[in-house]
Amino acid sequence: MNEENEENETHIVFQQYSTSLSYSEHETAEASHLGIGAIRYLHTLGLIEGKKTNGELRYSEEEVIQLRRIRRLQHDLGVNLAGVEVILHLLKRLEAIYQELEQERNRVESERNDQ
Secondary structure, eight states: OOOOOOOOOOOOOOOOOOOOOEEOHHHHHHHHTOOHHHHHHHHHHTSOOOEEETTEEEEEHHHHHHHHHHHIIIIITOOOHHHHHHHHHHHHHHHHHHHHHHHHHHHHHHHHHHO
16 A cells, blocks of 8 residues: 655735724734734734724734734744744745736736737
């Protein structure tokens, strides 16, 4: 009987999220499955920003998604915080390159249609 090695694969999906929802620290902790202390620490490090509204720090849907990504990298994949920072920076850069590529594709397609 032949046994095949199964490999776990991680897929990166770029999606633009645009929403006006904001979450309190408690709601953010629930939604991201992280403690408030961890969220505050990640805020201090600049990995999430949050915005003060009526004296309360609130987080966007995008930041909740970022926190979930951080949690997955740390807890599920065993990446340390320094590695998380590097990965998040690279993902941001990769997304920017992807957007540039899409713009260039659209420009080339437009030129073809004009001919």
